[in-house]
Amino acid sequence: MDNSLILTIIDLIGKRKTNVLIENGFLNECIKLSQEDILKCIEKYKQIDSSFEIPNLEKIQNVIENSVKTLSESYKLGIKATNIFNDDFPQKLKDIKDRSILIFYRGDLNCLYEKKSIAVIGTRIPTKKGEEIGESLGYYYAKEGFVVVSGLANGCDTAAHKGCLKAGGKTVATLPCGLDKCYPNDNNDLANEIVKKGGCLISEYKIGTNPSKEKFIQRDRLQAALSLGVAVVECAIECGTMHTVGFAQKYEKKIAVSLHNEIRSDIETVKGNLYLLENKGAIGLNNIDDYKKYENILIL
Numbered sequence: 001m002d003n004s005l006i007l008t009i010i011d012l013i014g015k016r017k018t019n020v021l022i023e024n025g026f027l028n029e030c031i032k033l034s035q036e037d038i039l040k041c042i043e044k045y046k047q048i049d050s051s052f053e054i055p056n057l058e059k060i061q062n063v064i065e066n067s068v069k070t071l072s073e074s075y076k077l078g079i080k081a082t083n084i085f086n087d088d089f090p091q092k093l094k095d096i097k098d099r100s101i102l103i104f105y106r107g108d109l110n111c112l113y114e115k116k117s118i119a120v121i122g123t124r125i126p127t128k129k130g131e132e133i134g135e136s137l138g139y140y141y142a143k144e145g146f147v148v149v150s151g152l153a154n155g156c157d158t159a160a161h162k163g164c165l166k167a168g169g170k171t172v173a174t175l176p177c178g179l180d181k182c183y184p185n186d187n188n189d190l191a192n193e194i195v196k197k198g199g200c201l202i203s204e205y206k207i208g209t210n211p212s213k214e215k216f217i218q219r220d221r222l223q224a225a226l227s228l229g230v231a232v233v234e235c236a237i238e239c240g241t242m243h244t245v246g247f248a249q250k251y252e253k254k255i256a257v258s259l260h261n262e263i264r265s266d267i268e269t270v271k272g273n274l275y276l277l278e279n280k281g282a283i284g285l286n287n288i289d290d291y292k293k294y295e296n297i298l299i300l
Contacts, residue, residue: 107200122156122233134159142169235272
């Protein structure tokens with residue numbers, strides 16, 4: 001299906017309603033990128049919500065034109081798109097209840113098809129030891145043939161991506177903004193290196209979209225969806241990392257957590273590690289043997 005069509009409908013009524021149209025068979029391969037076809041499709045939402053306000057033809061036409069322009073400009077920037085109706089859309093993103101409908105990407109989409117994948121995540125302000133462990137986890141699992149998934153944030157995410165790249169592995173970064181931007185800005189070189197070395201940057205958001213709290217949470221679910229398990233380097237009890245952990249539990253993924261010496265010290269950004277171990281059934285990672293045991297659990 002035409003990516004412009006999907007983007008148009010999402011921009012007109014939002015992702016959740018678009019998903020409802022798909023689930024009810026109202027949005028299908030027969031729908032074309034025209035004012036009339038889109039209007040007929042969207043009108044069917046009235047069957048679900050009688051209070052739904054249907055956009056007029058003029059608005060539909062304006063959004064169609066903007067969608068076509070957006071995708072054209074994206075392509076010039078090396079940003080491609082695929083949607084849930086296409087054969088190349090990653091199955092991992094279809095299988096979750098709050099599934100993706102349209103994704104934008106830079107790099108090799110094949111990374112998202114790999115069965116062996118692990119998310120390595122954590123706080124933006126890790127201890128020195130935590131930063132080292134984030135890199136060692138990225139390095140170890142890349143050497144074992146895993147695609148390493150993270151969020152390109154400062155701190156633990158950056159360490160995980162860098163460790164993977166040092167091992168010659170492929171890494172995927174999920175972003176909370178359009179791929180014409182890099183968040184954070186100082187990781188722009190790292191983002192380009194990820195793509196250059198066979199990895200992939202992905203986002204559910206079109207170019208020009210800025211990050212927001214809700215978008216960070218939504219990108220966290222992609223990390224969990226794309227991975228067999230989630231390894232937490234360091235985190236506080238209340239932090240963004242816990243969103244990814246929550247999604248991982250929802251998707252029945254195995255959670256692991258680093259348990260280096262400083263975890264038992266009185267540092268807010270590491271207190272979440274013991275919390276996960278004691279309250280969420282996380283698997284403790286103390287050494288290489290533990291890394292291997294966790295790996296075996298993931299690939300069973």
